[in-house]
Amino acid sequence: MATIGQVIFRILIVIIIVLVAVIALIIGLSVAGNRTTNDVITVNAVGQIGEDVILSCTFTPDLQHLSDILWEKVGDTGVVYKYEGGKTVLTNQNPNFKSRTSLFLDQLSVGNASLKINNVQLGDAGVYKCTITNSKGKGENKLSLSVGAFSPLTVTNTSQTTLRCQSPSWYPEPTVSWLNAISGSVLTSFSTRYVPGLSSMVEVISDFSGAEEEKQYRCVIQNNLARAEGDAILTVTGLKTQTRLTVFSSGQITSPSRLLWCLLILIFHLGAVNL
Known part of the structure; x- marks a missing residue:
């Protein structure tokens, strides 16, 4: 027969599971329209004032069709860089990035959509979004770019x-x-x-x-x-x-829904051990 402490613990586990499941469901529904089989991975970056920086974005390559690449800065109008139909399209580029951005076009076929920004300035700091579209679907992920200065002593x-x-x-x-x-x-x-x-x-x-x-x-x-x-x-x-x-450099940004599901799995495991 379970003790009072065990009963209370089980009740708390159930409450936590329900809350996490509800939050995960809400976030999952909010991003359901963008969920595809195209896995896009980004990594946060640190840039030096006046130097070049590379924003890392990789994806599962499509060997049969060209991939369209779109880079945007969250909160800014216009695109940072756009590659569509096998060519660069910069008609709607944000003027702050004019003549300062480029892709490694020879590496798109192996899933490298990383963006190079020349002559980084403080105003370039912020959150960027990399979006990949091809026959596998549409995938996107975000990264944070921090800009400053540091030097050896x-x-x-x-x-x-x-x-x-x-x-x-x-x-x-x-x-x-x-x-x-x-x-x-x-x-x-x-x-x-x-x-x-x-x-x-x-x-x-x-x-x-x-x-x-x-x-x-x-x-x-x-x-x-x-x-x-x-x-x-x-x-x-x-x-x-x-x-x-x-x-210092932060690691890969994990989507909230993925993080919550990992937490949910961990809670179920803990519950199974203690029940």
Whole structure:
């Protein structure tokens, strides 16, 4: 005979299952008109101001017929790029993307519909939609493009007890921290300057005072797009350094309906284990 706790647990499981099923049904109905067998996969991207970026979009290739490719930016009028009937059609292109976008046309046959945007600017940030249409049906997916600036850093010593951490281009304005690289403890005896540059970017200059020989220090510069680190040791023979730059990038966007169905399956599994 089930205990009161088991009964309550079963009731909660049933309520959660019903709620998730209802939400999944509502979302599923809302996208039913676009559901096809054409699986489109996109990956979020990070772009550097003034450089080129590639928005990844892949699909199951159609070996018998040409695929039509449509790129749009959510919230903007006009298309970002359109490829239809075997040729580029840009009569309705948003002027912000004029002469700045292209596909890898030689790779369409293998399912690569990725878009290249030249000279990325802050205004290019946003959500993009890649739509593929061919004999397999119509499929689409979205990705997020974040735009900013980040650059590797250098660590030098301006005196026998002062280390300087410097990096030329960041946006948004990053935070700076100094650490004991071995223990991870936070250091406070430093000062940081942000020097204005082009396109809203800033140069970062941070000086740490009180450095001791044979101790390993770490400078960290970070914003929501990237993290630059530099380790330094003052020795009797000079300064030894090592630096690295990590760019953050979100993974593939999963549709809400797919995510909810995965959650529903997990709940059923948990319920089966505990009932």
